[in-house]
Amino acid sequence: KLRAHYRKQQCLYCSVSGSRKLIIICKSYLSELMDSGSEYGDFSDYEDEGDGLPNGLAMHSMVTEPERDIYSSFQKRECFQFVPRANSPRICCCNRSAAWHASKAAAAAAVTDITDASADTLSRTARLPKRWTVDGCTATTRTDAYGVLRFENFEFTRLGQNAKYIRLDCLNSRPNLLWKLLTKTWRIPEPELIVSVTGGAKKMRPMSDKIIKKLRQGIINIATKTNVDRDWRFQPWHKQACREAIRDYQLAGGSERDVVLIGVCPWAPCATKNDLPVSTYRNPDNTAPVKGQAVLEPHHTHFLLCDDGTESMFGAEIDFRASFEKKVAEQMVRRRSRGDGSDLRSVTPCVHLIIEGGRKDVQAALVSVETGSPVVVVKGSGRAANVIAYICENTELERYEIEAITEEHFSSEFEPNSSEMRSLVDWLMKLAEPDYQRMLNVYDAESMDPNEQLDRVILTTFLRQTSLSVVTQLNMAMAWNRPDLAAQEIFSSERKAKWEQLTGRDLEYSMLRALARNQTEFVSLLFDHGINIGTLLNLETLAGLYSSLINKPDPQMMRLREQLDYLSSPLSSWLMTESKTVGYATHNESQTAYQERLLRAVGLYVSAKSGGVLRSPYPRRDRSSYQAEDLLIWSIVVQRTDMARIIWRQTSDTIASALVSAMMLRNMKSLAESEGSLEASAQLGAAADSFEGLAAGVLATCYAQDKQKTLDTLVRRLPVWDGQTLLTLADQG
Template sequence: MNADSTMSRRSWIEDTFCKRECGKFIPACRDLHRCFPMCQVCQNLIRCCCGRLVGEHTLLETGPSMSSWPGPGTGQQEEWSVECHTQTSATDAYGTIDFQDSAGRNCHAKYVRVAVDAKAEALLQLMRSEWQMERPKLLLTVHGGTENFPLPLKVRQAFSKGLITAAQSTGAWILTDGINTGVSRYVGEAVKTYGTHDLRKRNAVGVTPWGVIDNHSDLIGRDVLRPYQPLGNPLSKRVCLNGLHSHFLLVDDGTLGKHGCQLGLRRKLERHIQLQKIHPRLNQGVPVVCVVVEGGPDIVSMVLEYVSSVPPMPVFVFEGSGRAADLLAFLHKQTAIDRQLDTDIQEDFLLRIGGMFGLERADASQLYNLLMECMDYRQSITIFDSESEDQQEADCAILTATLKGTKTSPGEQLSTALAWDRADIAKKHILVYGQHWQVGSLEQAMLDALVMDRVGFVKLLIDNAAGTNRQFSPSSRGRCETDPYT
């Protein structure tokens, strides 16, 4: 890459993406105390609502006096907000992270610090054009526990192998929160164990809050290579990035040490990717499936958001992984025939919810209601039981759930499987007896398979036609020869 193109890329990134910084100190503690400007109590002990001390506010010229703030109950307290009390400026952190582990091995990952209100279109352009990530044919968005938790061996193996096999066989992107704990750490271990050695094909993207990253100041620099050790301080409340992810979007809302700001931007990016074509030749959008492993109460409301969206985003739950995942699995099975639970089962379930999350009765009942709302969309929720002998391989189960959970037509499902080049999925779940096809849809699939050089699909469609006494039009070959995509 020559100097002019490098400068052009740097200019585009800095013109497009911003960071956010708090511009007004509003104390999180409103207890009145007498002090003077630059009071050491204010400087060293009292934090702003953004999470920073006075001295950590680079946009403040002088430290405020706490005595100017009203005490509790005066009705004059100003509420801090990202929109009103942070300011944007060009991003100052992007480039490549050089992860260095204890064994001396190095992994590289692209990263950029972006404001919480960044445009999804710009993010996708960055990922496709600047980072040169291949077009996604599937988006696997993984949610679950953020703290470290144990996974039973069978669940862990099924999750790791299934996720990576599904991703690599279809050309999928994987989204996580990118931290080195909880479910994201399991994703990193899966990439390490089952992933390709070609780093260019490791499309595991962490969407991480900038303000919770340990030593994030080490990443400040424009178009830089920054060394980073994902070990972390065990006494720190901040988190480390997982070194087995390939790309990071570091989401900045101007706060420090506060989780959650990344979720809205992550959902916007998922919806925007869903609108993209899965292949230049095909009209289908990119399927998105949410994979759930363990998780707290917030995972339940997130699942409801996915399955109730239009079109629905399927949810794939690993039973046996713990907490929210197991609650969803239990209810899904219990309500398979009758939507209502027996009174005694419901009572035991409420006690289980309360004990699991330390909730009072009212809060447990509220979470129970959310879980039951999820069951209204049960056709978009798939439960994977690693202990079942009848269970298919996890990668096939994930892809099948993706096809069935989006409520698309057989022709659209076949096109999606064709884009993935997964003839096995098409044979077992789409080209089945009794399926109703629109006129010309199978002929179009044959033409697409020929143009896209999907040999397995061509053979499958021919065998299927022979088995159903169908014949493909002789003109398919001629149309293929003049097709603009050949």
């Protein structure tokens, strides 16, 4: 039957929804034939049921259920109405020829038998709209480009570097389906930060090496020197300093999983796009593409190819990218456990970074501001960025002034009175309005000021956005480890009414995060703004602080685990086993039981390092019994001495707390010395001397103010420290 109906055939069997389907290639198009009941089916009365796989699908390969879902969920666009250009009547406004439209009409006639294939397409243009629009003159069909690219023959490309891609409709792609594709199908971790980068299409050659170096360093700082765990970047596909910075970072040994680099590109100008359904994408001899085309740049992890039905035309991705970034930010309401069963929620921040750029980048900046995303422009990078920076630095500009600066930077591209130049000035006039200027920020790449750093400018942009909650802003400042900006922008006197709305739970979560990350300045800042240790610490949070660190693979924590395991005998080896799954109980014990056993081992360690002066203080069940002294002990046990000095100020008796700290540190120094860890021994000894000096300093101050009270203090028993006195603690130390 196949030979009777078709000259050439290849088949593909795939199991979809429990039924068998046969895929047939017939000369120039692919048809999907349903099994009609017989062994091969009756193909003479074939009808396309609209459930077919796309043209160009590789034969003799298994189509999985997830892949079939992708093909059924995402569409491509093609022009179906020929609307001639005013200056070129045989070229459609979609930039395709009349012959192409005629061939499409003939192919449609051959398949559907709706119209005569020989009909003249141009003769029917009188019935078509005079103005070409994407929505009115294009139609969607199932996407035909989805898979994984393997880049080869590219300079500085890792061997076997791959990138996932999909061709999708730029108008009606549903954000929830795209979100599912990114996070479920492609398994991209949910982001804590979104940086959208545009511009630099010409590799920014006019820029000085100094500016390019500063840009690269700033971007690498964002990627590597902050505590942002997951970072998404939406970018165009061509080369520029941002991609080169990520390349340098990867070649230097950075993990390619640290930064997700998503290329948001128009499908129309993508060079060799007809080859994308295959799995290997080769750079054609590393030569520049022809005019109106661009080559996919290999240092991306993913590509979203936005199709508006045109050919070799740019700009399809601008509105799509802005709307999708907004949807991601809105959907990504971060949920983090506070430790008491409740959640902390904050919105994922998104910023638009413009480096150099042209007319379309000005439009993209306007769209970003209108959708609520702040914009940072790199002054000194050229063209669009310089013009927007000029607008930001000079308020109340007249139209003729904006026209003058625009012509200065774009005169080589557009005529002064052209429609492109007029629309460009209109966009810039809009950005010059006060409501829009509040969303614009300038990074001066030529500045000699050491504080003028790209990561600082971007973070300041977030912290000044009134639309973001204080919780979100505080989380961002902590993620970027910028306590100076947090104090300046969040906890300023001008914003007191807003940050005072922070609940105790919000501050507690931030404090636990700062303690775990060893952010001493943030701990000090939060202490200054009313954190209550009595409500912060309990069995769960204190055990969580210990377990989050003893599981680390560094030698210091490994030695601590061994000592805790030894001291906790006859519970021998439980800690070593539990530390592999920190924070979780074994199958036969509860979470509380694990936490109690962990703190019991810590208590034995504290007793040993105090020379037996102090008894084991743990575990305690009463929440109110945990105090700043417990947090001080934690910082000493895990050898975070800088953090210990911050916490020491919060204790009820600073002299006693300093003496206990010095005593424990000296015993820890002796152990490190016996093990041959000379560097650790020296550090612990210096820290012990420092705490002893703190105790002596406080005692001298008290003695200068009131001698008798100071003498009484020396012999007063201290319930917090097991009934010891200052004299006995000093003697044992």
